[in-house]
Amino acid sequence: MNITLDQAEKIIIAAKEKSIALNTKMNISVVDAGANLVAFARMDGAWLGSLDISLKKAKTARFFDMNTGVIGELSQPGGALYNIEHSNGGLITFPGGVPIKNEKDEIIGAIGVSGSTVENDHAVAEAGAAAL
Amino acid sequence: MNITLDQAEKIIIAAKEKSIALNTKMNISVVDAGANLVAFARMDGAWLGSLDISLKKAKTARFFDMNTGVIGELSQPGGALYNIEHSNGGLITFPGGVPIKNEKDEIIGAIGVSGSTVENDHAVAEAGAAAL
Amino acid sequence: MNITLDQAEKIIIAAKEKSIALNTKMNISVVDAGANLVAFARMDGAWLGSLDISLKKAKTARFFDMNTGVIGELSQPGGALYNIEHSNGGLITFPGGVPIKNEKDEIIGAIGVSGSTVENDHAVAEAGAAAL
Amino acid sequence: MNITLDQAEKIIIAAKEKSIALNTKMNISVVDAGANLVAFARMDGAWLGSLDISLKKAKTARFFDMNTGVIGELSQPGGALYNIEHSNGGLITFPGGVPIKNEKDEIIGAIGVSGSTVENDHAVAEAGAAAL
Secondary structure, eight states, rough: OOOOEEEEEEHHHHHHHHHTTOOOOOOEEEEEETTTTEEEEEEOOOTTHHHHHHHHHHHHHHHTTHHHHHHHSSSSSSSSTTTTTGTOOOOSSSSOEEEOOTTOOOEEEOOOEESHHHHHHHHHHHHHHOOO | OOOHHHHHHHHHHHHHHHHTTTTTTOOEEEEESSOOOOEEEEOOOHHHHHHHHHHHHHEEEEEEEEOHHHHHHHHHHTTTTTGGSSSTTTTOSSSSSEEEOOOOEEEEEEEEEESSHHHHHHHHHHHHHOOO | OOOHHHHHHHHHHHHHHHHHTOOOOOOOEEEETOOOOOEEEEEETTTTTTTHHHHHHHHHHHHSSSHHHHHHHHSSSSSSSTTTSSTOOOOOSSSSSSEEOOSSSOOOEEEEEEEEOOHHHHHHHHHHHHTO | OOOOOOHHHHHHHHHHHHHHHOOOOOOEEEEEEHHHOEEEEEEETOOOHHHHHHHHHHHHHHTTSSOOHHHHHSSSTSSSSTTTTGGGTOOOSSSSSSEEOOSOOEEEEEEEEESSOOHHHHHHHHHHTTOO
């Protein structure tokens, strides 16, 4: 099962609404089951540097089928996955990347959000993922 | 002047409609005046390899403020710009990238389309750019 | 609003003067609002390795519209943005990168300086940014 | 012998003057004997994509101590250096890159210019190199 463009666009709409509700400006990436970009939106005035971060968060979440923040806990100095960020052309392992599941609980893609605090980034990613 | 997300999303909608009218499946990238991605959509079943090509076409069109196919005529063996594709992390110089102008004829971004013949790619890019 | 070459050259002159006053040899990069290089100078005898660092500092400051050292405080082990340096082709997050504002307080670019202690790098970047 | 920043800045001033005389907008890179950037200027409104091309032209001219256009004649299909552009992270082998010599005819660096036709690019590079 793979995410469709229609589903990805619904997710981006939901993420934009949550971002506006939080008074933030976000970069929002949605990747498919193959970790390839399906849809993207950069809100006016959002940080330029967050473009790549939102994409890397989405990819990271799908690469390992878990929230990016979970990986970040394991990649700290002394941790089991120390510096895993060096793989795959660069991972981002702080919060803001979340797997996307269909109604059968199958992972069909992931969303990555960047542009504010990691708490806000994660909240917007969750709102996006919950839109299906 | 720089393109807004609203404008970029209008352009993607128009490009998708043209793509459907041509019975094709496209990757569609819209970049801003700084050649950074603003919005993206990959239609269901579109070639995976066209994702990067659509982005590079959009960047190339903005990097030089002209249609990508014009550069491709100059970059042939023996041409004035032979192998210019090795610059900027990789250019794509066949048709499908078109600058986006506002009503004052200022370039505010560019669109890149990939997924079919270069004739179809260019037609969809033109339809997108004309949506403003 | 975007920085002009005239403005960028004034900034580099001011940064060179401050660098000489501090008895240092610097690499100085000025990028525009799109994080693309506008002007650069490497003082005679400055570290070669600081060339790329000065550019990455300038880009980093514009990518997130803040001093690079602020990001570096958040990217430490255990910090909210741990290993953010893996994004955008490589960030530099210690001091020496500073956003450049015009008289209306709009960010129009950024300066990145590298070649001495981070305190000196930051002082020279501040002197450059203050020249407008 | 190596180029100084003072010399590089004189070269950029001369190149800018020639560029204005030709009614063009150029990206101008000056590298030292080690092929590392010493000074750079992007004139207001110059093509964004020419930033990287000007730098690659300057590096290419110093890498092989000859005008870039000479290499481009040898890198054509069937030529002795076919596709040499794939080396060194990307070469640019059409005109616009010229070695810089001191009064003893020693090569101390190179200039690369991009932003117009290859004839104009080369003329501006020559004007810059002749400034010493």
